[in-house]
Amino acid sequence: xxxxxxxxxxxxxxxxxxxxxxxxxxxxxxxxxxxxxxxxxxxxxxxxxxxxxxxxxxxxxxxxxxxxxxxxxxxxxxxxxxxxxxxxxxxxxxxxxxxxxxxxxxxxxxxxxxxxxxxxxxxxxxxxxxxxxxxxxxxxxxxxxxxxxxxxxxxxxxxxxxxxxxxxxxxxxxxxxxxxxxxxxxxxxxxxxxxxxxxxxxxxxxxxxxxxxxxxxxxxxxxxxxxxxxxxxxxxxxxxxxxxxxxxxxxxxxxxxxxxxxxxxxxxxxxxxxxxxxxxxxxxxxxxxxxxxxxxxxxxxxxxxxxxxxxxxxxxxxxxxxxxxxxxxxxxxxxxxxxxxxxxxxxxxxxxxxxxxxxxxxxxxxxxxxxxxxxxxxxxxxxxxxxxxxxxxxxxxxxxxxxxxxxxxxxxxxxxxxxx
Amino acid sequence: xxxxxxxxxxxxxxxxxxxxxxxxxxxxxxxxxxxxxxxxxxxxxxxxxxxxxxxxxxxxxxxxxxxxxxxxxxxxxxxxxxxxxxxxxxxxxxxxxxxxxxxxxxxxxxxxxxxxxxxxxxxxxxxxxxxxxxxxxxxxxxxxxxxxxxxxxxxxxxxxxxxxxxxxxxxxxxxxxxxxxxxxxxxxxxxxxxxxxxxxxxxxxxxxxxxxxxxxxxxxxxxxxxxxxxxxxxxxxxxxxxxxxxxxxxxxxxxxxxxxxxxxxxxxxxxxxxxxxxxxxxxxxxxxxxxxx
Numbered sequence: 001x002x003x004x005x006x007x008x009x010x011x012x013x014x015x016x017x018x019x020x021x022x023x024x025x026x027x028x029x030x031x032x033x034x035x036x037x038x039x040x041x042x043x044x045x046x047x048x049x050x051x052x053x054x055x056x057x058x059x060x061x062x063x064x065x066x067x068x069x070x071x072x073x074x075x076x077x078x079x080x081x082x083x084x085x086x087x088x089x090x091x092x093x094x095x096x097x098x099x100x101x102x103x104x105x106x107x108x109x110x111x112x113x114x115x116x117x118x119x120x121x122x123x124x125x126x127x128x129x130x131x132x133x134x135x136x137x138x139x140x141x142x143x144x145x146x147x148x149x150x151x152x153x154x155x156x157x158x159x160x161x162x163x164x165x166x167x168x169x170x171x172x173x174x175x176x177x178x179x180x181x182x183x184x185x186x187x188x189x190x191x192x193x194x195x196x197x198x199x200x201x202x203x204x205x206x207x208x209x210x211x212x213x214x215x216x217x218x219x220x221x222x223x224x225x226x227x228x229x230x231x232x233x234x235x236x237x238x239x240x241x242x243x244x245x246x247x248x249x250x251x252x253x254x255x256x257x258x259x260x261x262x263x264x265x266x267x268x269x270x271x272x273x274x275x276x277x278x279x280x281x282x283x284x285x286x287x288x289x290x291x292x293x294x295x296x297x298x299x300x301x302x303x304x305x306x307x308x309x310x311x312x313x314x315x316x317x318x319x320x321x322x323x324x325x326x327x328x329x330x331x332x333x334x335x336x337x338x339x340x341x342x343x344x345x346x347x348x349x350x351x352x353x354x355x356x357x358x359x360x361x362x363x364x365x366x367x368x369x370x371x372x373x374x375x376x377x378x379x380x381x382x383x384x385x386x387x388x389x390x391x392x393x394x395x396x397x398x399x400x401x402x403x404x405x406x407x408x409x410x411x412x413x414x415x416x417x418x419x420x
Numbered sequence: 421x422x423x424x425x426x427x428x429x430x431x432x433x434x435x436x437x438x439x440x441x442x443x444x445x446x447x448x449x450x451x452x453x454x455x456x457x458x459x460x461x462x463x464x465x466x467x468x469x470x471x472x473x474x475x476x477x478x479x480x481x482x483x484x485x486x487x488x489x490x491x492x493x494x495x496x497x498x499x500x501x502x503x504x505x506x507x508x509x510x511x512x513x514x515x516x517x518x519x520x521x522x523x524x525x526x527x528x529x530x531x532x533x534x535x536x537x538x539x540x541x542x543x544x545x546x547x548x549x550x551x552x553x554x555x556x557x558x559x560x561x562x563x564x565x566x567x568x569x570x571x572x573x574x575x576x577x578x579x580x581x582x583x584x585x586x587x588x589x590x591x592x593x594x595x596x597x598x599x600x601x602x603x604x605x606x607x608x609x610x611x612x613x614x615x616x617x618x619x620x621x622x623x624x625x626x627x628x629x630x631x632x633x634x635x636x637x638x639x640x641x642x643x644x645x646x647x648x649x650x651x652x653x654x655x656x657x658x659x660x661x662x663x664x665x666x667x668x669x670x671x672x673x674x675x676x677x678x679x680x681x682x683x684x685x686x687x688x689x690x691x692x693x694x695x696x697x698x699x700x701x702x703x704x705x706x707x708x709x710x711x712x713x
Contacts, residue, residue, distance in 0.1 A: 002519075003516065003519040003520045007516050010508060010516075011505060011507060011508060014507040014508050014509070014512070014544070015507050226505075232499065232500045232502045233502060234502075235503075236471060236503045237499065237503035237560075239469075239471055240469055240471070240492055240496070240497040241492050241517065241520045241521070242489050242491070242492040242493050242520060242521070243489060243520060244489055245489075
């Protein structure tokens with residue numbers, strides 16, 4: 001099999017199209033890095049924000065204290081509450097500032113948790129009256145946000161700015177008091193970071209989806225479409241060398257999947273290197289919110305999230321390459337094969353979106369092409385179908401690939417003389 | 421036994437394209453497959469090489485089943501040049517065959533030089549002329565010193581120099597003990613290469629092992645044809661008379677004997693024509709109806 005892998009590698013090495021695609025990929029990656037860099041809230045901005053807040057809260061605290069003193073110690077519940085709140089917020093920003101200055105991120109998060117603790121209390125009370133709120137910020141948003149902060153506090157994870165209660169937004173936040181509130185929430189909930197790990201997380205949000213799929217289909221399409229199945233193509237030459245037919249097919253499968261994996265690894269290395277050079281490496285255990293059924297949630301370390309996404313995306317690739325292979329057998333034309341595969345995937349996605357509530361629809365593989373929403377549980381929430389889980393995605397894609405392979409090899413057998 | 425084919429039948433839907441093909445090749449030789457387009461030459465080769473399935477019959481090559489992939493350590497098949505990868509260089513192709521055949525990579529260079537393609541081995545196949553492609557295919561076919569090599573129309577489209585070069589290489593291969601099965605429309609080259617020709621028509625081998633094709637045939641032009649006719653008859657010598665000339669094969673009547681008999685009887689020989697029947701003549705005889713149409 002090594003001989004065939006070497007041949008496939010040589011074919012790719014000799015193809016100008018490969019270099020063009022890889023160049024486009026590299027340029028896109030650099031442009032995207034630049035874009036993220038522009039969107040990122042820089043440490044200096046974050047520090048200025050903390051200092052401004054610290055000064056404001058100190059001012060309010062002193063003003064509240066002065067006001068209470070002027071009342072000559074007479075009990076005034078409102079004033080006392082104001083003083084307490086100001087004191088708490090001042091202390092919170094003081095901790096955040098200290099944590100920020102000393103890069104003591106646990107302390108920073110303690111300050112942030114303290115700063116937002118009143119939200120948690122408020123939302124706990126709200127839950128007693130409204131079980132499923134859709135008004136921003138919903139209890140789900142606040143609780144998950146607070147837990148996310150606790151996770152980071154425990155692990156002393158450097159924050160991605162901006163932080164705080166108004167920087168959280170969940171799928172349940174549907175109603176906003178003001179349109180401006182929605183705008184602000186949307187703006188600040190998008191957290192950008194050029195640190196290595198986070199940059200590849202951003203990058204693969206596109207990479208592990210339709211765009212990435214198209215890239216890999218084009219990059220490796222030659223391997224499955226240029227052998228001249230059914231014609232006197234190079235496949236005929238490969239059939240007259242001492243190689244078993246099964247080895248031939250395994251090598252093809254291994255090349256496209258293994259090759260994709262290698263390219264993803266290279267992208268990861270380039271992305272992480274870029275991030276590390278221009279920012280920092282990042283945190284492997286940064287928490288990613290995973291939506292569960294009935295407004296439950298959990299967190300996955302970003303590294304695990306990326307690993308699981310990669311596995312699912314490789315299955316998406318396996319399915320798509322099998323589809324490409326089937327069309328290649330049926331049409332014998334490279335361009336037509338790629339065109340039909342792209343069309344089939346687009347139509348498949350459109351149809352599955354329309355029929356997402358049918359009882360058997362979770363077996364359709366086209367649901368799972370965008371990997372992040374599947375793994376984060378967002379797809380199950382937005383389609384209101386809890387069966388669209390990560391496990392179901394793996395099962396559906398594996399099964400669909402097997403069925404497609406069976407159909408493909410049946411087509412091969414039917415077209416005797418092609419390569420049976 | 422190098423190759424043993426028994427009752428090979430191949431059908432495409434209802435059309436029978438190979439009809440009960442049977443032949444054996446027991447010792448190294450050059451065998452030519454000759455026939456018009458569509459006579460089944462390529463189909464037969466593809467069936468022998470397990471590139472096409474067939475409905476009936478048995479094929480064994482070098483004592484193994486034709487489906488055994490290990491056969492290709494000892495057998496090569498030169499096909500249509502579309503089997504080459506346009507983006508790869510000739511050297512890439514040769515190196516690949518070397519790897520698959522478990523041969524040292526240096527062999528690729530040696531064979532490229534032997535075939536005469538070293539100067540363009542590093543160029544992409546896409547830029548090759550037809551002759552260059554044929555040479556590459558031949559180089560790929562001979563890399564492993566095969567015991568049997570099948571060549572599907574390797575000479576077609578080649579300029580005379582390339583055709584002669586290829587003929588020499590094939591005859592050299594044969595001299596080293598390789599059996600060569602070659603299909604071609606170039607009957608002149610075939611004549612120079614072999615006297616074993618399988619004429620194929622409509623999926624059948626019409627004639628095989630026509631080793632007498634290359635035996636000289638003579639035509640004698642004489643002074644007294646009637647008397648000569650009597651002399652040959654009385655001596656029980658088999659000749660064919662055409663007015664004032666007599667034709668015979670060296671196999672049935674050696675030329676020396678014929679001259680001696682006529683000389684003893686005082687017959688004057690005006691002219692002796694020496695010619696071979698040749699593949700072309702036999703082809704014309706066998707496919708006369710097609711040539712006329």
